[in-house]
Amino acid sequence: MEQVKDHKHSQSQTVHWRIFIFSTVLALTGLLSAPQLDAGIYQWVDENGVKHYSNKSPVKDSNVKILFDEYQHDEIAHLIRVKTDQETIDALTEEIIKEEQQASVEEQKKLEEAKPNQSQWSASECFSPPYSVQEGRSAYERITPRLIGEGEYLDLQKLFQRLEGEWAGNARVLRCTTTEGELDEQISNYSIMSEGRMRTREQFVLESTLQSEENWTTEDEIFRLYLSEKSLAEESPNSDIELISVSSDELAYFRKVKPRHKAGKILENVTTIKKTGEASFALERIVYLNGRLRSKSSWQLERR
Known part of the structure; x- marks a missing residue:
């Protein structure tokens, strides 16, 4: 305010x-x-x-x-x-x-207009099934990363190059937690300062600082994507990535972190990075933990 x-x-x-x-x-x-x-x-x-x-x-x-x-x-x-x-x-x-x-x-x-549409979110989101179940698969089933084509490789290089530079905007985050057996949903609003860089020809990094509009606390988030001529990977070596859509304007992928043992937690997320204008882009990440929605983030950024 x-x-x-x-x-x-x-x-x-x-x-x-x-x-x-x-x-x-x-x-x-x-x-x-x-x-x-x-x-x-x-x-x-x-x-x-x-x-x-x-x-x-x-x-x-x-x-x-x-x-x-x-x-x-x-x-x-x-x-x-x-x-x-x-x-x-x-x-x-x-x-x-x-x-x-x-x-x-x-x-x-x-x-x-730059803020995410608040009316789209409600507590019922916390009961949505994970992406793997929505696709008719078991939450425990591993995914098989597919190879990317030559055209997709060039498209991703072009997209990452477009995301280089300094950005600013707003974010909205829905968090679903369970306290004493009851569902507790929290919606938070943030202002964001981000910087995208191609550290090497094959590594894109988006570093962001989010400041809460409710209590003025800050937190940092870093996205690291590794692009080779045949595959795309995130920073975790124990994760698999399944590409959903690839173009020079949009990247959407499904990521699942493999549990280190049978009793380990199953973490999966769906990330979408989309160019929305000549100097703007949107980022959405939906995170599921053990088959339940953990958080949903929506960013709207414009070039500084």
């Missing part, structure tokens, strides 16, 4: 400064006083879409609008002009405020 508050405060300051600067220009050129010669005021929009006001017309700008003409001072006419000029100032001030408000609404809309 503090971030939103600070953002709104910053926008308010921007509005006040724009009004102050414009009023100062008018005052310095004599429109709010009684000088011997009143100068003209010009308005134009630069190549970045930013409005400017000045008593000097830009030499090479074709979209200049003359707000006030230059004229010799006349007391009666001056009083009339002061009133008219004040009305113009009020109108321009209102226009500036509306522009800032519209920009604020659009920015808030983008932030809301």
Whole structure:
């Protein structure tokens, strides 16, 4: 909430400064006083879409609008002009405020769209069967990693290269735990800072820091993927990966960690990394432990 508050405060300051600067220009050129010669005021929009006001017309700008003409001072006419000029100032001030408000609404809309869809998640998610069971297999059945094709290898290289760099965004995590025989589900929201790197031609690493929006604690997560011309692997040597879908825009895979002994825990997860725009991507990871949903994470990231 503090971030939103600070953002709104910053926008308010921007509005006040724009009004102050414009009023100062008018005052310095004599429109709010009684000088011997009143100068003209010009308005134009630069190549970045930013409005400017000045008593000097830009030499090479074709979209200049003359707000006030230059004229010799006349007391009666001056009083009339002061009133008219004040009305113009009020109108321009209102226009500036509306522009800032519209920009604020659009920015808030983008932030809301970037967040995962909260309505999709509920406590019933905690009862969903593991991926292997959904696919008609036993949770205890081992998976057989398949070889990747030449085209898939090139697609994955391209995808990992696109994910290089610094990213920021939001995450939502659903955790399912059992306390004294009762199911306890928790939904947490995080802000994320991530960095993707190709450490070698065959190793991609995504390092992320997640900050809780509820209690401001932080935690780190690291994804390590090893790509060879024939297979894809995660960091654990005791895990198998089964590819679900591969393209230059998306990677989805099923991973199962082999228990070291018969009584060991069966850990499996489904991970999806998807390019959602020219400068954005989404990551989802669903983790199952001993045949039950343990956690579900959804990230939405944009390039910094």
